[in-house]
Amino acid sequence: MSLSLFEASVPAFERSLTAFLGVLDKAEAHAKARKFDAANYLAVRLIPDMWPLTRQIQAFCDHAKNAAFRLAGAEPPAVENRETTIAELRARIHATLEHLKTVDSAAVDAAADRDVVFPLGPAKMKMQGANYLLHFALPNFYFHLTTAYDILRAGGVEIGKRDFLGAVPGLTPA
Amino acid sequence: MSLSLFEASVPAFERSLTAFLGVLDKAEAHAKARKFDAANYLAVRLIPDMWPLTRQIQAFCDHAKNAAFRLAGAEPPAVENRETTIAELRARIHATLEHLKTVDSAAVDAAADRDVVFPLGPAKMKMQGANYLLHFALPNFYFHLTTAYDILRAGGVEIGKRDFLGAVPGLTPA
Numbered sequence: 001m002s003l004s005l006f007e008a009s010v011p012a013f014e015r016s017l018t019a020f021l022g023v024l025d026k027a028e029a030h031a032k033a034r035k036f037d038a039a040n041y042l043a044v045r046l047i048p049d050m051w052p053l054t055r056q057i058q059a060f061c062d063h064a065k066n067a068a069f070r071l072a073g074a075e076p077p078a079v080e081n082r083e084t085t086i087a088e089l090r091a092r093i094h095a096t097l098e099h100l101k102t103v104d105s106a107a108v109d110a111a112a113d114r115d116v117v118f119p120l121g122p123a124k125m126k127m128q129g130a131n132y133l134l135h136f137a138l139p140n141f142y143f144h145l146t147t148a149y150d151i152l153r154a155g156g157v158e159i160g161k162r163d164f165l166g167a168v169p170g171l172t173p174a
Numbered sequence: 175m176s177l178s179l180f181e182a183s184v185p186a187f188e189r190s191l192t193a194f195l196g197v198l199d200k201a202e203a204h205a206k207a208r209k210f211d212a213a214n215y216l217a218v219r220l221i222p223d224m225w226p227l228t229r230q231i232q233a234f235c236d237h238a239k240n241a242a243f244r245l246a247g248a249e250p251p252a253v254e255n256r257e258t259t260i261a262e263l264r265a266r267i268h269a270t271l272e273h274l275k276t277v278d279s280a281a282v283d284a285a286a287d288r289d290v291v292f293p294l295g296p297a298k299m300k301m302q303g304a305n306y307l308l309h310f311a312l313p314n315f316y317f318h319l320t321t322a323y324d325i326l327r328a329g330g331v332e333i334g335k336r337d338f339l340g341a342v343p344g345l346t347p348a
Contacts, residue, residue: 002176002177002178002179002283003176003177003178003286003304003308004177005177007304007308008182008308011308012308012312012313015309016313046220046324046327047327047328047330050327109176115348124347124348125345125346125347125348126345126346126347127342127343127344127346128344130181131343131344131345134181134185134186135185135186135339135342135343136339136342138186138312139190139316139339140335142312142316142317142320143316143320143323143335143338146316146320146321146324147320147324149317150220150320150324153220153221153224154221154224156221161317164317165309165310165313165314168301168309168310169301169305170301170302171294171300171301171305172299172300172301173297173298173299173300174289174298174300
């Protein structure tokens with residue numbers, strides 16, 4: 001009848017982060033086939049006053065990590081934004097996946113009934129845990145994930161919805 | 175301790191759809207200020223082999239409606255893709271919000287324990303209800319919502335993350 005808060009958060013982050021490793025593989029393969037440096041993608045923006053690819057990837061990694069730790073009532077480990085290569089961005093995603101593995105699922109589940117406190121710009125805000133996940137963390141995560149995908153897709157990488165979704169669990173012919 | 179499937183789906187769709195009405199308002203205001211027809215946005219694509227704005231909006235409306243009805247075990251009402259103006263796209267979003275109001279929340283909640291059957295291209299697929307929501311419906315919905323936002327943002331409309339998120343419930347200073 002119901003869903004645990006852990007189930008609604010960490011596995012979705014993990015599926016999406018793992019899928020994006022495959023998107024980066026396709027970006028590198030495309031660059032190699034066209035004989036340009038895949039790192040040329042890192043500074044690409046959809047418009048000059050939006051964040052570039054690197055910052056979009058850092059942002060979705062942080063939204064996943066921070067949401068999981070805050071839901072669990074723990075301080076998210078600080079990660080600096082220093083990536084300057086595709087290999088380093090791939091390592092950032094792997095590090096995020098490792099951080100997610102350390103999150104206590106029972107502590108996350110308990111967040112449904114308490115407030116999550118988090119910084120928003122210069123302010124400190126709070127939200128009830130389930131609202132924080134559904135109306136802040138998930139839309140922010142998917143916003144930066146999709147925009148990173150869109151930058152690569154608009155930049156010629158041959159990716160489609162399946163690459164974005166990744167390994168959808170339990171999808172079988174009816 | 176837990177989340178209902180209805181809580182994890184319909185209110186997130188409603189918040190996002192309502193927010194996108196505001197995004198369309200800003201697109202029209204921008205076009206008016208720059209003295210061009212806002213309908214010029216409808217055919218804009220991030221790259222020629224991606225869907226244009228109109229189709230992205232139709233897609234996120236359908237993902238929201240179809241997910242809610244399928245989770246409830248009901249046949250989603252069919253809606254044709256005929257919009258050719260911003261006003262018609264706004265009406266499509268309103269119609270989607272009206273459809274969501276008719277969904278039985280208890281029936282949606284019951285989907286956590288049963289399979290949801292849905293068409294995927296030419297195939298008929300099934301997934302356990304919670305997996306369907308978390309790993310198919312929500313990422314698909316946010317994918318098309320963000321891409322629609324990105325098309326307008328890259329097209330000069332003055333929008334930001336707050337316009338994308340809309341009215342985040344229960345967000346208060348800590």
